[in-house]
Amino acid sequence: MLDTLNTLEATALDELELANTSQAIANWNWKYFGSKRSKGAVDDAMRQLGTLPGEERKAFGKRANEVKQALTAAFVAREHLVKQADLEAQMSAGSLDVTLPGKPVSRGRLHPSSQNLRRISNVFAQMGFEVYRSPDVETDEMNFGLLNIAPEHPARDMWDTFYTNTPGVILRTHTSPGQIRSMREFGHGGTKPIRMILPGMCYRYEQVTARSEMQFNQVEGIAVGKNITLADLKGAMSEFARRMFGGNGKIRFRSSYFPFTEPSVEVDVFLGLDSERNKMLTKGTGWLEISGAGMIHPTVLRNGGYDPAVWSGFAFGMGPERVAMRLHGINDIRSFWSNDLRFLEQF
Numbered sequence: 628m629l630d631t632l633n634t635l636e637a638t639a640l641d642e643l644e645l646a647n648t649s650q651a652i653a654n655w656n657w658k659y660f661g662s663k664r665s666k667g668a669v670d671d672a673m674r675q676l677g678t679l680p681g682e683e684r685k686a687f688g689k690r691a692n693e694v695k696q697a698l699t700a701a702f703v704a705r706e707h708l709v710k711q712a713d714l715e716a717q718m719s720a721g722s723l724d725v726t727l728p729g730k731p732v733s734r735g736r737l738h739p740s741s742q743n744l745r746r747i748s749n750v751f752a753q754m755g756f757e758v759y760r761s762p763d764v765e766t767d768e769m770n771f772g773l774l775n776i777a778p779e780h781p782a783r784d785m786w787d788t789f790y791t792n793t794p795g796v797i798l799r800t801h802t803s804p805g806q807i808r809s810m811r812e813f814g815h816g817g818t819k820p821i822r823m824i825l826p827g828m829c830y831r832y833e834q835v836t837a838r839s840e841m842q843f844n845q846v847e848g849i850a851v852g853k854n855i856t857l858a859d860l861k862g863a864m865s866e867f868a869r870r871m872f873g874g875n876g877k878i879r880f881r882s883s884y885f886p887f888t889e890p891s892v893e894v895d896v897f898l899g900l901d902s903e904r905n906k907m908l909t910k911g912t913g914w915l916e917i918s919g920a921g922m923i924h925p926t927v928l929r930n931g932g933y934d935p936a937v938w939s940g941f942a943f944g945m946g947p948e949r950v951a952m953r954l955h956g957i958n959d960i961r962s963f964w965s966n967d968l969r970f971l972e973q974f
């Protein structure tokens with residue numbers, strides 16, 4: 628009986644020796660070990676086990692297992708060999724040209740708005756401003772009330788508001804509520820000076836046009852201390868302009884109105900007209916408007932926990948997308964949030 632097994636083993640090994648393509652190897656495997664649907668020769672031989680008397684059965688079973696293991700091992704070794712040979716044949720036949728350029732993998736990158744915010748944040752961080760974030764979803768009280776804008780105040784018309792289903796909860800229309808939050812969180816009850824910027828998204832219930840989006844970023848800046856004056860605001864703005872845009876950092880204030888600053892200004896930086904880029908950036912005026920700003924209103928200082936008789940401060944609210952639009956010649960603000968790769972991939 629054991630002869631059957633010995634013959635099976637010998638034949639199988641001989642045949643395996645001759646199989647030198649992947650296909651031949653697979654056929655061999657199928658013949659001896661079968662597939663899910665049909666049994667192979669090894670299984671067929673095993674089946675005889677049941678017909679044998681006790682003593683013989685033991686010896687047969689042992690030998691059958693040996694054969695099975697030997698064939699499996701031989702198969703694995705042979706398969707490896709043949710695959711290797713296949714690969715070498717392919718390579719020397721030149722079907723695999725390793726010098727061909729690969730498919731380009733498109734790289735992810737920061738959104739142009741984020742890149743721009745990081746540049747602005749870096750400049751202010753170098754000037755000693757901490758970077759802080761405050762929430763996009765705000766209370767009416769933070770966004771308006773504590774900023775000296777009473778419920779019926781006509782100045783509310785300056786900010787068209789998205790309301791939520793929860794009374795008193797809105798999407799912030801500017802980053803200025805961050806003034807209150809940073810004074811309260813970092814002013815130690817109105818005893819310590821602060822200097823921070825708060826970049827983030829703002830929302831306005833406005834008609835979307837090429838010039839105005841219903842969402843956009845602002846960078847709020849706030850500095851509170853003793854003896855802070857309008858000259859410090861001017862100094863901070865011109866130093867920012869110098870570091871961000873180069874040049875001499877000349878700026879100008881135009882008088883303006885905000886309920887939470889007094890006096891209030893709008894800030895233009897001087898870029899001049901001596902390059903095509905600057906002509907475009909400033910629409911031929913030499914001046915680029917970058918920010919609303921002013922000295923923090925005493926009421927707002929008080930709401931932040933400071934005594935306005937002792938403390939003073941300045942604040943500004945910058946429009947980074949405006950700056951980016953000018954810098955890159957982007958003429959439609961909707962490009963920023965339309966997620967068009969043709970736009971995004973340019974940065």
Ligand code: PHE
Nearest residue numbers: 801803919920921942943944
């Ligand atoms: N929050 C103002 C706006 O959105 C800008 C501003 C900020 C003005 C800080 C003065 C001080 O228009």
